[in-house]
Structures are given as C-alpha cells and as structure tokens.
Amino acid sequence: MNFPTSLTYWSHFVAVAMFALGLLGFLLRKNTIVVLMCIELMLNAVNLLLIETSMRTNTPDGIILVVFVVTVAAAEVAVGLGIVLNLYRLKGSVNLDHFKSLQG
C-alpha cells in the first residue's frame, strides 16, 4: 500500500477524524465548555468536506453554505456559552454531571 497523496483522501481523512474526535468529546467529556468546543470541531469537519467537494466539482454553492454554517455556529456558541454562564451561576459548576434536574 503506497502512501496516499490525494488531496481528496486527506480531506476526507481529516474530516472524518475530526468529526469523530468531536463526537467522542461531545459524548465523553464532562466539562460543558469543552463539549461546546467539540461541537465546533464537528461543524468544522463538515465545513471541510463542503469546501473540498465544492472546490473539486467547481460549484461555489458549497462555499456559501459554509459561510452560513459559520454564522450559525457563531450564534450557537454565543447562546450556548450564555447558557453555560447561567448554569454556572445557578449550580457553581460546569460539570455536566451536576446538571441533572431535568432527569426524571
């Protein structure tokens, strides 16, 4: 097996690995802020795939989708961290294990 040099291959590799890392972090980490960071990682993995496809097939629509994703990600982070701050104010912690009041 020769060493892969295809740009597409590496983009897919990075995208999948990043998405998986983000997903794992999202599921396993306890710190809410780090969980939000991992969501960003997942979004960026998708962005990379979109850009890769859009550049490879020469359709600029993908890049515009990425622009929209970035905007929504910004808003998501802003609100998400606002909620984290409020939770910290209420519970004095950002550990996800401490936020169990909605558990039945």
Added chain:
Amino acid sequence: MEAFLPVGFLLIFAVLLCIGLFTVKRLLGPRNPLASKLSVYECGVATPEGSARAPFKTSFYLIAVLFLLFDVEAAFFFPWALVYKESLVQGPGLLIAMLVYMGLLVLGLVYIFRKDCLKLN
C-alpha cells in the same frame, strides 16, 4: 494559493526570530532564583491574598458576544463591498439589499443602547 507561498518564508523567519529571542534570553540572563523573587507580584501586601483564578463579572462576556455577532455581520459587508461597484449598472438592487441588512443590524445596536446592555451610561 501560490501567492501565499512567500508567507511561508515569513513564517520561517518569524519562527527563527522567536527561537533566537528565546535562546538569547536563556543564554545571557543570569539566574539565581530566590523564593521571594519567584512569588506572585502583589502591590502593598507581603503575601498575595487568594488565588488569581477567581471568577469575574460577566460584562466582559457581553462585550465578547457583541463583538462576535457584529464581527460576523461585518464580515458579510466584505463580499458585498467587493461586488458593489460592478453591480451599479444593474440598478440599486444591491444597495437596497444591504440597506435592509444594515437596518436589522442597526436595530440590534439600538436595542443594545436602549437596554444599556454594556452598562455604558
């Protein structure tokens, strides 16, 4: 993309400069550490009180959030500014589009000032 290659050179030079500064600091500076020399700097008190790692107020967070949202909005002005000049022959469509966009942005600003969210007054 080729245009960015010289930036790589610049990157290398910057790294070299950083390494140089770091080694110069390491090699030339004398070292005789003392306990009081290595302690936290405080003004007026002999021993520092409490940790520096204590929570702040959230008003810094509000500034950062506003910056984030306005930065995103301002980033959309750039592609608009790029094509505006050429679109002038096709009538005021782009101007109106941007005025609507900016109107909503201004509404946001007015809201901030009205509610005095940044505690500016």
Added chain:
Amino acid sequence: MEWTDIIITAIKTAVIYLGMVQVVPIMLIVERRGAALMQDRPGPNRVGPFGLFQPVADVIKMMMKEVTIPRQVNKALYLLGPFLVLFPASLVVAALPFGDFFTVFEKNYPLQVANIDVGVLYILAIGSLGIYGILFGGWASNNKFSLMGAMRSSSQIISYEIPLGLAACSAVLWYGHFNLREMVYTQEGTLMGVLPNWGIFYQPLGFLLFFISAFAETNRLPFDLPETEAELVAGFHTEYGPMDFGTFFMAEYMNMATMSGLMVAMYFGGWHLPWISDATLLQWLGSRNLLAALQVLSVVVKISFFMLVFVWVRWTLPRFRFDQLMRLAWRNLIPLGLINLVITAVIMYFRGAA
C-alpha cells in the same frame, strides 16, 4: 516557479522582514527623544552622538538581565505568551505593498512579500490573532493584575476591531478590491487638478475611524488601558521578565508600523509621490530599479510620518477611562462606521447612475 524566483523571493522577504524589525530600535530612540522634546528635557543623550546608540544599550541591558519564571505560572503558556503576540505581528507584514516592481535578471518582482488578493481581509484576520498572546500570557501568569490587564486589553482590542473592519470595508467598497496593490494603483494622479488622488480625500471619515481604531488596536496611549501603570502595575505583562517585555514591545512597534503601512496604502497613495505619475518618474529616472528605490523611500517616509504621529499623540493626550473607551467604540465609532459605509455606497450609486 524556478529556483532563482524562490531565492529572490526569500531574500526579498528577509529584507522586508528585517526592515520591519528595525522599526523597533529606531522607535526606541525616537520615542524617548520625542517624549523628552515634548516635556522640555534633554532625554537620553549620553550613549554615542546625540544618544543614538541608546537602543543598543537598552537591548543589551534587556538581554543581560536576570530571567525569572515565577512559581505560580502555567509554564508552557507563560513562555509562549510573548511569541504568540510577536507571531501575528510578523505575519501581517506580508500583505503590505512597499513599491511597484523591481527587476532582477530581466524579471519583475513585486515589492511586497506576497501579493495576496484578499490583502485587507488577511491583515484584519491575522491581526486579530494578536490578542491570544495577551490573553494566554495574562492568564498563565496567574496574577490578578495580569489577568485583569489581559481581559481589559482584549476587550478593548476586540471592541475596536469592528470600527477598524468597517472603515477598511468602506475603503474596499470605494476601490472595489481587496488587494492593497490594486488600491494603490487606483490612487495615482491628481484629483481636480490640485490634490493628489489619494484615498483620504474620498474617505475622510473612514480614515479618521481607521486612525482612531489603529491607536486602540496597538494599545497606544490614549487607549493604553491594559498598561495603565497607575492601576494595574503593568497590565498583562506584570509577571514577565525583561526579554519577554522586549518581545511584547517589539510586537507593539511592528503592529504600529503595519497599521501605518495599511493607512498609507489605503488612504495616502501607497508608494505614489503626490502629483507625479509613475510613468513620468520612470522617464526621468530611466531605470526601473531606481524608481523602485524611490517608491520604497516614499512609503518609508509616509510610514515614519505616521509613527511620529503615534509618538506625538502619546505624549499629548491623556488616557481614557475604561467605560469611556467602550462608549467611544460602541456608541460613536461603530454607528459612524455604518454611516460612512452607507454614505459611500449612496454616493457611488449616484455617481454611477449619472
């Protein structure tokens, strides 16, 4: 790309970068002598003729001083802090145009590190990374003064980034280009026969906004809240040793030079001499490289002028208070930036329609 191209580009980059680094020692003496001039005292005048070797002495002093790493710091980020500031400050230089072309072996090379077609965006983007050094350095120092200084400094920098971006955006709008080189090309010639055809005459408000924001971005005096020595000791670099302080200092001066260079390229005609077009000059001088040298000289003179203004303002204006600073950014500069954008767009529309 051939080997000669690569080598010449590397040399060009090295020369431009070293030139930018040279700003630091020059500004060291200029700033101290300038302060002395404004305060009616002699200033440093002992080392060498007129104290010209003072920067050398200063640098040697910084190098020979003791290095202390306080006990409470997070070592990795603490050591990285100054370089995180210096790094973006170095990279930003890439997009600045210093002149048209120079010719080596019958081949033209642009007098610019990289002719990036998203130049303005590049400078804004990389320039905004500088705050990480401040934030991480301040946090890693694990000192109340440092953290407070870092938070203040970064909220100041991010607040003023928006008016800076809006002012740059209206310049982009006017020229229809992101590329700084293209912007400079448009500024050749005269306006209504008397004025040089410079951006400042089309974008006076934009220039003012950019100028004010540039002061805030580089943490210079009317806005040097991070360092307010009366309140915060030394701001985010309280716990740093002399050489690290020197690194922060270097980054500050390089940022100043870059901001000046950006202002020159966007509003002051870049390498153009006022009233004289490049073609005429080329005819007089007869040599492309001579013209390039003249252009570089012109840019350097313009940048030096702005650096002097930086010094002048520093010793003239008193410092703002934190809430005044924020009010200035959010209440005045950002609405003004939007108004400037609208005015420019409307004027362009009517000019285009007529």
Added chain:
Amino acid sequence: MREILFVAFSLFTIGAASGVFLARNPVYSAFSLILSFFGLSGLYLLWGSTFMAMIQILIYTGAIVVLFVFVVMLLNLQVNRENPSNLLTLGISAGAVWFFSLILLRVLTRAIPNKIPEIPTDQLRTISKLLFTRYLWPFEVLSLFLLVMIIAIFAITRTQEIPHGGEQR
C-alpha cells in the same frame, strides 16, 4: 509540494483537534482549538479557497474562540479532576477513531479520482455575486437571525453577577 503541505497541514489539524479532546485544562483545549482552526484554514488555502481561509481565521479563530477563552477565563475553573479511568477511555477511543477512520477512508475514497482542481481565477467575485443573487433571501434572513440572537443573549444574561466573584475593574 502541494501534497506534502497538504499532508502536513492535515496531520497538524488532527493533532490539534485531538488536543482539544484530550487536554484536561479547558484553556489548553481552547489553545488546541485555535491551532486546529489555523490548520484548517491552511487546508482551505491549499484547496484554493482563499476567501474561506480568511473567513475561517477572521470569524472562527478571531472571534468564536475568543469567546471560548473569555468564558474559560471568566469562570476560571480549577482543573477538572476527571477520574483516570475516564481519561484512559478518552485516550483509547481517540486512538481507535484514528485507526478506524484511516481504514474507512481507504475504502470510501477509492472511487474518487486523484485530481487537483484548476482554481478559477476570480472565485471571490463569483462567490460574492452568488451570495447576493441566488442566496439573497437566506442572507437577509441571516441578519434577522443575528438580531434575534443579540436579543436572546441579553435576555439570557440579564442577571449579570456571578456570586463569590472578584471585583471587576
């Protein structure tokens, strides 16, 4: 040349991304996040999308992560002591992910030809024009969306003080 750079940036990006996932201190996570976004913008650049590379640095690295760092520093958490078995799980799963994604991709991308695209010269203008013609309505809605976000955030953080906090200025 381009391939080498691409591989280097890819590995850098993934390394930094695993740093986000593995670092115990959220400040180091944020730092890794910056590095990985930087690597990503390098990848975008190598794909020829200069505009997106700049937007990535301007918005993601220059604004979103700033917000993360601000919050981490505002809360100033003591390093979270997650129990060691948890950390071990983290490390093992990260390794497994690397391995499986490698194999998965070898299979998935076999069909795609190895082709370096020719980059259209004025892609920037194409994108911008598209944004203001075909995507004009989404664009306007986006502005409304951001306005709503501003209001929402101030509604959420109406009560400002964090208890047992230090003084602000």
